[in-house]
Amino acid sequence: MEIRIGGFGGQGIIRTGLILATASCVYGDKNAIQTASYGPESRGGRCRSEVIISDEDIDFPKVEHPDILVAMSEEAYLQYVDDLKENGILIVDPDLVPNQRENLEVRMYEVPATKIAEGLGKKIVANVVMIGAFAAITNLLGVEDLKESIRRNVPKAFMKLNLTAFEKGYEYGKSLLKS
Amino acid sequence: MTVHREVLTGKHLMQGDVACAEGAIAAGCRFFAGYPITPATEIAERMARRMIEVDGMFVQMEDELASMAAIIGASWAGAKAMTATSGPGFSLMQENIGLAVMTETPCVVVNIMRGAPSTGQPTEGAQQDVMQSKWGSHGDYEIIALAPASVQEMFDLTIECFNFAETYRAPTFLLADGFTGHLWERVVIPPPEEIKTVERKKPVVPPDKYLPFKPDEDLVPPMACFGEGYSVHVTGLTHDELGYPKTTDPKIQRELVNRLCQKIRKNSDRIIRTYEFMLEDAEVAVVAYGIPSRSSLSAVKMARKAGIKAGLLRLITVWPFPEKKVEELSNNVKAIVVPEMNCGQVVREVERVAKETPVHFLSKIGGEPHSPSEIFEVIRRAAKT
Numbered sequence: 001m002e003i004r005i006g007g008f009g010g011q012g013i014i015r016t017g018l019i020l021a022t023a024s025c026v027y028g029d030k031n032a033i034q035t036a037s038y039g040p041e042s043r044g045g046r047c048r049s050e051v052i053i054s055d056e057d058i059d060f061p062k063v064e065h066p067d068i069l070v071a072m073s074e075e076a077y078l079q080y081v082d083d084l085k086e087n088g089i090l091i092v093d094p095d096l097v098p099n100q101r102e103n104l105e106v107r108m109y110e111v112p113a114t115k116i117a118e119g120l121g122k123k124i125v126a127n128v129v130m131i132g133a134f135a136a137i138t139n140l141l142g143v144e145d146l147k148e149s150i151r152r153n154v155p156k157a158f159m160k161l162n163l164t165a166f167e168k169g170y171e172y173g174k175s176l177l178k179s
Numbered sequence: 180m181t182v183h184r185e186v187l188t189g190k191h192l193m194q195g196d197v198a199c200a201e202g203a204i205a206a207g208c209r210f211f212a213g214y215p216i217t218p219a220t221e222i223a224e225r226m227a228r229r230m231i232e233v234d235g236m237f238v239q240m241e242d243e244l245a246s247m248a249a250i251i252g253a254s255w256a257g258a259k260a261m262t263a264t265s266g267p268g269f270s271l272m273q274e275n276i277g278l279a280v281m282t283e284t285p286c287v288v289v290n291i292m293r294g295a296p297s298t299g300q301p302t303e304g305a306q307q308d309v310m311q312s313k314w315g316s317h318g319d320y321e322i323i324a325l326a327p328a329s330v331q332e333m334f335d336l337t338i339e340c341f342n343f344a345e346t347y348r349a350p351t352f353l354l355a356d357g358f359t360g361h362l363w364e365r366v367v368i369p370p371p372e373e374i375k376t377v378e379r380k381k382p383v384v385p386p387d388k389y390l391p392f393k394p395d396e397d398l399v400p401p402m403a404c405f406g407e408g409y410s411v412h413v414t415g416l417t418h419d420e421l422g423y424p425k426t427t428d429p430k431i432q433r434e435l436v437n438r439l440c441q442k443i444r445k446n447s448d449r450i451i452r453t454y455e456f457m458l459e460d461a462e463v464a465v466v467a468y469g470i471p472s473r474s475s476l477s478a479v480k481m482a483r484k485a486g487i488k489a490g491l492l493r494l495i496t497v498w499p500f501p502e503k504k505v506e507e508l509s510n511n512v513k514a515i516v517v518p519e520m521n522c523g524q525v526v527r528e529v530e531r532v533a534k535e536t537p538v539h540f541l542s543k544i545g546g547e548p549h550s551p552s553e554i555f556e557v558i559r560r561a562a563k564t
Contacts, residue, residue, distance in 0.1 A: 021192050032192065061473060
């Protein structure tokens with residue numbers, strides 16, 4: 001399963017990939033790889049994280065045509081949406097991607113992760129809201145494995161906030177599946 | 180109180196650079212001197228935090244010339260020592276790498292290769308420093324360089340580098356592409372008792388009988404470090420067995436420089452590591468190292484599915500070059516394919532030993548490794564010729 005997450009520096013895009021990969025290969029029993037690409041600037045620049053999850057050994061570690069695309073900026077959306085496999089899963093933060101394309105052959109889910117995170121008082125946990133929604137929509141990783149992974153990957157002082165963000169995202173994702 | 184462990188036994192998702200630092204610590208490295216540079220900075224960062232936890236020493240130096248000098252000094256003081264850099268820093272280290280060769284100083288130099296020449300592409304991976312590793316410092320010498328292709332190997336081969344450095348008293352290189360250095364992947368770190376480490380040979384004679392540069396049968400002299408009660412003179416000038424400069428005696432220069440080369444060449448069977456995949460009946464063989472070897476593995480599997488008898492020889496040891504292995508291979512296949520993230524370096528060595536067998540070179544620079552389909556296309560063409 002190949003996943004690409006795109007956004008800009010400072011959103012926790014790379015951390016998101018690491019949380020998914022840790023959940024898969026440290027707490028879960030799958031193999032996982034995370035690669036990232038970013039410019040020299042630490043905030044605001046283009047940023048991309050790719051995760052491959054597999055039951056087998058992973059030979060080639062790069063994603064060419066993702067099964068799942070998470071777009072957290074319009075630039076990432078426009079750049080990567082055509083790479084997505086046919087009938088792949090596209091998860092978009094609609095407030096960050098106001099201008100979306102029509103008639104895409106994909107399964108589309110809109111998750112207002114940034115707005116939900118703002119509601120929790122910290123915009124910075126939008127990526128963890130997205131992980132929650134991702135978990136519900138894809139059913140790819142164990143919820144407990146993901147929570148363990150979040151505990152390992154975020155600072156102690158913000159653990160509770162991040163776990164709440166995960167729950168909120170998970171609930172939102174579940175509600176999308178019902179509708 | 181937190182108990183700091185020297186070996187982080189267990190299962191981790193780790194970055195290649197970090198796994199390299201942990202491998203060094205597990206091998207017994209207790210001195211790191213370096214100057215941060217992308218994409219090797221994470222090694223220095225990790226060492227800065229970890230050295231203090233394991234009673235080691237971390238020094239951020241003023242530059243890479245000094246970094247190399249510092250690890251030579253630390254090694255002579257008895258420590259296992261390492262530095263880590265990328266292309267621009269590796270260039271600055273060359274002079275003192277020669278000093279480490281000439282003074283037979285065990286030490287490990289990590290080069291996480293990025294796009295070059297000059298400052299090139301800091302955040303993009305490449306394999307452009309392979310020939311520089313062999314020939315970068317002036318004069319004739321042999322070098323040991325290992326090329327990891329996974330995060331697990333960033334850990335395992337860093338340990339191997341220390342073991343070779345200690346065994347052969349030579350600077351040893353971990354030559355990784357920036358892609359592997361920045362890759363995050365699962366690493367399994369074994370318990371300390373399962374990690375094989377090697378310590379340098381010590382003199383067995385009393386100080387008045389000790390000749391610091393008189394080799395044993397394996398061509399490696401036992402090494403007394405400073406403070407151990409032996410008198411040692413260390414110089415980059417051509418020296419006799421006592422270590423004193425003898426710069427105009429042709430016999431001494433001949434014997435010394437030949438021995439520095441021969442101690443690696445004669446032991447190359449012990450140093451060379453390769454990985455073979457489906458070579459038994461292969462008609463087309465891919466010879467690759469580092470990250471392109473993983474694209475190659477996928478490409479070979481694609482070729483097999485398409486009915487082409489392809490196989491892979493992955494070079495884990497790049498220097499000394501596994502020439503016997505490649506020569507044997509060239510006698511058994513119709514063609515060889517060499518993908519590299521440079522404009523053609525190891526391919527020259529392959530061509531040198533493959534003689535009549537056609538060698539197809541596939542260059543890729545810019546940062547992205549070869550895709551499996553790009554290599555597959557060349558295998559397919561090579562199979563037809």
